[in-house]
Amino acid sequence: MKDEQAYITAYSSVARRSACRNGNIVFQGDENVNTGDFLTSLYKYLGADYPKLYKMDNLSRLGFLAVELLLTGRNLSENYNPEETGIVLSNANASLDADVNYMASVKNIPSPALFVYTLPNIVIGEISIRHHFKGENAFFVSEKFDEAFMHFYVTDLFSRAALKACICGWVECFRDDYKAVVWLVENNSREGALPFTIDQIHKSYLLSNGETNG
Amino acid sequence: MADLKKQIIAQLNLKDLKPEDIGDDQPLFVEGLGLDSIDALELIVLLQQEYKIKLANAEEGQSVFRSVRTMAQYITDHQGKSTA
Numbered sequence: 001m002k003d004e005q006a007y008i009t010a011y012s013s014v015a016r017r018s019a020c021r022n023g024n025i026v027f028q029g030d031e032n033v034n035t036g037d038f039l040t041s042l043y044k045y046l047g048a049d050y051p052k053l054y055k056m057d058n059l060s061r062l063g064f065l066a067v068e069l070l071l072t073g074r075n076l077s078e079n080y081n082p083e084e085t086g087i088v089l090s091n092a093n094a095s096l097d098a099d100v101n102y103m104a105s106v107k108n109i110p111s112p113a114l115f116v117y118t119l120p121n122i123v124i125g126e127i128s129i130r131h132h133f134k135g136e137n138a139f140f141v142s143e144k145f146d147e148a149f150m151h152f153y154v155t156d157l158f159s160r161a162a163l164k165a166c167i168c169g170w171v172e173c174f175r176d177d178y179k180a181v182v183w184l185v186e187n188n189s190r191e192g193a194l195p196f197t198i199d200q201i202h203k204s205y206l207l208s209n210g211e212t213n214g
Numbered sequence: 215m216a217d218l219k220k221q222i223i224a225q226l227n228l229k230d231l232k233p234e235d236i237g238d239d240q241p242l243f244v245e246g247l248g249l250d251s252i253d254a255l256e257l258i259v260l261l262q263q264e265y266k267i268k269l270a271n272a273e274e275g276q277s278v279f280r281s282v283r284t285m286a287q288y289i290t291d292h293q294g295k296s297t298a
Contacts, residue, residue: 052248
């Protein structure tokens with residue numbers, strides 16, 4: 001096993017009607033809009049031109065848009081093979097938001113279009129399809145964001161040479177409570193990169209969306 | 215075709231998409247609206263529920279579901295001739 005330093009080359013967050021990249025607010029939604037409306041307005045702001053977003057559940061839309069923001073100006077295929085880029089995400093409520101919607105549809109005719117989103121790792125699939133990533137991926141469920149575990153898991157993937165780049169983070173959505181914070185971690189440093197450490201993950205997680213450090 | 219677009223949006227749960235956002239000739243699958251095989255099932259159900267039309271064979275789906283216009287044409291051609 002190699003023990004090489006990895007780097008956070010970008011991070012983004014989407015929460016409380018705000019979208020931030022590297023700690024800077026880039027978009028703010030209107031007040032009193034629900035999760036779906038806010039995510040639609042963010043999608044239009046980003047100009048992603050990806051109509052499939054309309055059929056996604058809110059968890060997938062949230063993760064998808066957080067990664068769109070994260071990869072602004074980057075095309076990872078220029079630096080890495082598809083198998084070298086992976087995704088590791090986590091949240092507390094898994095796919096509960098989609099589960100509740102699907103259960104409501106069961107009262108009439110169960111909807112396959114809703115059913116396919118009743119797993120949290122579908123958001124990883126949507127991101128992978130969009131960016132043609134084929135590397136290792138995993139979705140973990142924990143009560144709170146566990147910086148130490150995320151650092152351990154991603155570092156292990158790098159040290160085993162399974163990945164050279166990884167998008168990792170927290171993507172949580174249940175009704176109108178949503179928060180995504182994602183990091184782009186690479187084995188090569190870039191201008192402005194931060195060391196991929198537990199402390200740095202913790203700091204950027206708190207600083208995202210204006211939370212105070214401490 | 216506007217009604218058909220509304221039905222597609224409702225059937226597929228295309229949140230926040232408006233009928234005018236779907237072009238009459240826009241591909242429904244892959245590079246167009248991004249629908250997939252699961253959505254094809256939903257469209258088959260839509261034809262059966264709303265128009266009492268059952269696809270004669272699965273291979274027809276590729277041409278029938280190419281766009282809203284091709285769906286509308288299929289419905290026009292087959293309404294009242296249900297094989298169900």
